[in-house]
Amino acid sequence: MRFDYSQELEDYRAAVRAFIERHGPGARKHVGVRAPDPDQVPALRAWVARLYAAGYLGQTWPAAYGGRPGATIEHTFIVAEEIARARTWGEIGAGALAAGAVLAFGSEAQRQRYLPRIRSGEDLWCQLFSEPGAGSDLASLKTRAVRDGDHFVVNGQKVWTTNGHHADLGYLLARTNPDVAKQAGITAFALDMRTPGVDVRPLREITGTSDFNEVFLDNVRIPAEAVIGEVDGGWRVANASLGHERSGVSARAVELYAQLDDLVELARRTTTAAGRPAIADGATRQRIGRLAALAHVTDVMSKAVRSRIANGTEDAADGPLAKVFFSEVNLAMTECGVALQGVGGMAVEGDRQAYADGWWQDAYLYARAYTIAGGANEVLKTVVAERALGLPRDKR
Amino acid sequence: MTGGASASAEHDELRQVVRKFLGERSPSHAVRRLMAAGEERDHEVWSLLAGQLGLTGIAVPERFGGAGYGPAELAVVLEEMGGALLVAPYFATVALAGQALTASADEDAMARWLPGIADGTLTATLAVAEESGAWDLAEVAAAAEPAGGGWAVTGTKLFVIDGHTAGLLLVVARAPDGLGVFAVDGGAAGVEAARLDTLDPTRALASVAFNGAPAVRVGVGRDTAAWLPQVLDLALAALAAEQLGGAARCLDMAVSYAKVREQFGRPIGSFQAIKHKCANLLVDVECGRSAVFHASAAAATGQPDAPLAAVLAYTHCSQAFTRAAKECIQIHGGIGYTWEHDAHLYLRRAKSSQLLFGPPARQRARLAELAGI
Numbered sequence: 163m164r165f166d167y168s169q170e171l172e173d174y175r176a177a178v179r180a181f182i183e184r185h186g187p188g189a190r191k192h193v194g195v196r197a198p199d200p201d202q203v204p205a206l207r208a209w210v211a212r213l214y215a216a217g218y219l220g221q222t223w224p225a226a227y228g229g230r231p232g233a234t235i236e237h238t239f240i241v242a243e244e245i246a247r248a249r250t251w252g253e254i255g256a257g258a259l260a261a262g263a264v265l266a267f268g269s270e271a272q273r274q275r276y277l278p279r280i281r282s283g284e285d286l287w288c289q290l291f292s293e294p295g296a297g298s299d300l301a302s303l304k305t306r307a308v309r310d311g312d313h314f315v316v317n318g319q320k321v322w323t324t325n326g327h328h329a330d331l332g333y334l335l336a337r338t339n340p341d342v343a344k345q346a347g348i349t350a351f352a353l354d355m356r357t358p359g360v361d362v363r364p365l366r367e368i369t370g371t372s373d374f375n376e377v378f379l380d381n382v383r384i385p386a387e388a389v390i391g392e393v394d395g396g397w398r399v400a401n402a403s404l405g406h407e408r409s410g411v412s413a414r415a416v417e418l419y420a421q422l423d424d425l426v427e428l429a430r431r432t433t434t435a436a437g438r439p440a441i442a443d444g445a446t447r448q449r450i451g452r453l454a455a456l457a458h459v460t461d462v463m464s465k466a467v468r469s470r471i472a473n474g475t476e477d478a479a480d481g482p483l484a485k486v487f488f489s490e491v492n493l494a495m496t497e498c499g500v501a502l503q504g505v506g507g508m509a510v511e512g513d514r515q516a517y518a519d520g521w522w523q524d525a526y527l528y529a530r531a532y533t534i535a536g537g538a539n540e541v542l543k544t545v546v547a548e549r550a551l552g553l554p555r556d557k558r
Numbered sequence: 559m560t561g562g563a564s565a566s567a568e569h570d571e572l573r574q575v576v577r578k579f580l581g582e583r584s585p586s587h588a589v590r591r592l593m594a595a596g597e598e599r600d601h602e603v604w605s606l607l608a609g610q611l612g613l614t615g616i617a618v619p620e621r622f623g624g625a626g627y628g629p630a631e632l633a634v635v636l637e638e639m640g641g642a643l644l645v646a647p648y649f650a651t652v653a654l655a656g657q658a659l660t661a662s663a664d665e666d667a668m669a670r671w672l673p674g675i676a677d678g679t680l681t682a683t684l685a686v687a688e689e690s691g692a693w694d695l696a697e698v699a700a701a702a703e704p705a706g707g708g709w710a711v712t713g714t715k716l717f718v719i720d721g722h723t724a725g726l727l728l729v730v731a732r733a734p735d736g737l738g739v740f741a742v743d744g745g746a747a748g749v750e751a752a753r754l755d756t757l758d759p760t761r762a763l764a765s766v767a768f769n770g771a772p773a774v775r776v777g778v779g780r781d782t783a784a785w786l787p788q789v790l791d792l793a794l795a796a797l798a799a800e801q802l803g804g805a806a807r808c809l810d811m812a813v814s815y816a817k818v819r820e821q822f823g824r825p826i827g828s829f830q831a832i833k834h835k836c837a838n839l840l841v842d843v844e845c846g847r848s849a850v851f852h853a854s855a856a857a858a859t860g861q862p863d864a865p866l867a868a869v870l871a872y873t874h875c876s877q878a879f880t881r882a883a884k885e886c887i888q889i890h891g892g893i894g895y896t897w898e899h900d901a902h903l904y905l906r907r908a909k910s911s912q913l914l915f916g917p918p919a920r921q922r923a924r925l926a927e928l929a930g931i
Binding site for chain 1: 562587683687690691692693716717731754755756757758763765813820821822823832860884888892893894895896897898901902909910912913914915916917918919920
């Protein structure tokens with residue numbers, strides 16, 4: 163297990179950081195996986211194209227499709243970390259996720275068709291997996307795709323579709339065979355979001371912003387050549403994709419460290435009953451000290467996971483375990499940030515009284531997304547208990 | 559209303575009446591309509607709850623037009639209002655200003671304003687916090703100067719509940735002879751109030767700037783330090799009751815959902831992880847109920863441990879409500895994360911209530927002090 167980077171990787175990190183400083187679209191207003199405002203999208207498409215052109219995105223793809231020879235997963239981690247450190251935008255949407263699926267399971271024609279347009283920023287993708295009745299239990303999804311000649315006709319409803327309102331293409335999971343085990347009858351598709359019958363409706367979240375969408379599919383006709391992988395083989399495709407989401411592991415630790423710095427700054431600026439800065443207060447110091455320790459553990463843990471991924475020795479419980487831990491530390495940290503502001507902690511974005519324009523209040527509300535999205539923590543803990551500890555399996 | 563059993567029967571009856579009324583008159587869509595419009599109340603609902611139900615006068619002495627009950631009955635009403643997230647200046651008018659006037663024992667002030675509070679024609683509030691946001695009398699900097707037979711108040715109050723709509727503002731300010739409470743007409747010259755953008759859109763908070771605003775002193779001839787701290791403790795106990803109602807509603811919502819939402823082919827409430835969450839919330843709520851009962855009973859009968867009981871109830875219920883709101887969202891999963899679902903309104907109310915009277919750490923420090931630690 164190796165936590166420090168080689169000189170080559172450190173040089174690479176410096177180059178990425180300089181690139182983001184020079185060309186990046188600037189710091190984001192909110193934490194987390196959020197959708198940009200519509201008027202930001204053209205510039206962000208250009209930014210995505212620039213990241214691909216510079217070899218900072220898609221670098222581990224085969225060279226024939228634009229990958230960078232010699233690039234490793236470590237390089238991918240470094241880019242994600244630097245984007246997190248700058249609190250700027252990375253890739254908008256699910257392009258990398260879709261590209262992974264197309265590269266691993268798609269046809270040559272699909273690769274030629276989709277990959278260049280992902281690289282150029284022309285096609286933004288969204289992920290059409292979750293449904294109202296299929297969240298943590300994704301395999302129970304009900305959206306139906308029925309074969310009709312050289313097309314599939316799709317009906318159903320998807321939800322929590324980040325960037326659905328900006329997307330050109332959707333990476334869709336639908337049920338093609340209802341008569342087999344639930345995992346065995348699912349197929350993956352590339353859906354042109356402009357197909358008649360696709361209705362994208364923004365959802366407003368707890369934060370008051372609209373980052374997610376509901377997507378209604380009403381007799382949507384998808385050509386058979388848009389099936390990714392084999393018909394009824396979509397569960398395997400999806401699982402491989404969800405595995406790719408692990409590259410976020412180390413970026414989250416960077417996010418926590420940045421947040422910790424902000425927390426310390428906040429504690430310097432707010433005062434306690436005695437009129438002293440909160441940072442000088444024993445109880446506050448202990449609380450922040452504990453959070454600092456937790457942030458550090460998150461960092462070390464994610465580095466360990468990252469190292470295992472690089473060596474191909476990762477455990478199936480690694481991702482869930484890291485996500486549960488991170489999401490709980492993040493929640494505790496945002497709670498502390500709001501609490502330190504006292505009564506002023508009630509003021510939100512847009513109010514003159516709000517500290518840092520309500521950044522902490524938004525982060526506090528958003529923190530709940532991390533404990534739910536991508537598998538509720540309760541479900542992930544069951545996965546950890548079964549896979550890492552070998553406890554008897556729950557019926558699923 | 560003194561005996562245990564009969565008080566409890568009367569409280570139950572009061573609770574049922576208020577619950578039914580709010581169920582009909584303050585359902586979620588009504589709360590959301592007021593919230594979106596930025597309105598402080600539905601005037602029809604207000605006049606019904608004041609006139610037909612007499613709720614605005616519940617803690618006002620009978621000789622000033624009220625029902626003559628006290629903190630214990632008020633707690634029952636506030637618990638129900640907290641559960642329904644009623645959008646109305648009730649807490650500010652009745653729990654803060656009304657109880658402050660009564661505690662002042664100032665006959666003139668009581669005769670002048672309590673009848674209006676009792677019959678619902680006057681809304682009022684109490685303005686304490688300033689720059690630091692804390693409800694700490696030691697931090698009050700607003701000044702009151704004698705002016706033309708009355709007083710003039712200057713200073714800025716922050717996070718004043720319903721401060722921009724209240725007809726009467728009771729302002730804590732520093733006079734040459736010490737701390738005092740000064741009654742300022744909401745529409746008086748030299749008063750500038752603006753609503754703040756805050757976490758909880760169901761409870762309006764305002765900044766109120768006073769620039770030589772004409773005022774009447776409340777509690778003349780009595781040492782303010784003898785009764786004002788008691789008012790703040792009454793406010794804590796009242797808020798704890800409201801928080802308890804919110805927590806109980808979150809638990810109800812979570813349990814109802816856990817019974818019907820299916821994942822992995824069974825109701826999620828059949829999973830032990832969810833059962834334990836719900837059971838923990840029930841423990842919190844039941845402890846909160848006892849703490850609120852104790853606090854309001856101690857306040858009603860003027861027990862020496864009333865301040866301790868009030869801080870204890872507030873501290874516990876702050877945590878219980880915040881946790882219940884948080885778990886309610888977690889148990890609902892994604893749907894609980896949406897704006898459309900009410901769960902976040904409770905989280906917003908919970909977090910704001912926890913902060914409303916200053917940082918939780920200060921409350922805990924005071925609790926330790928009162929407990930003799």
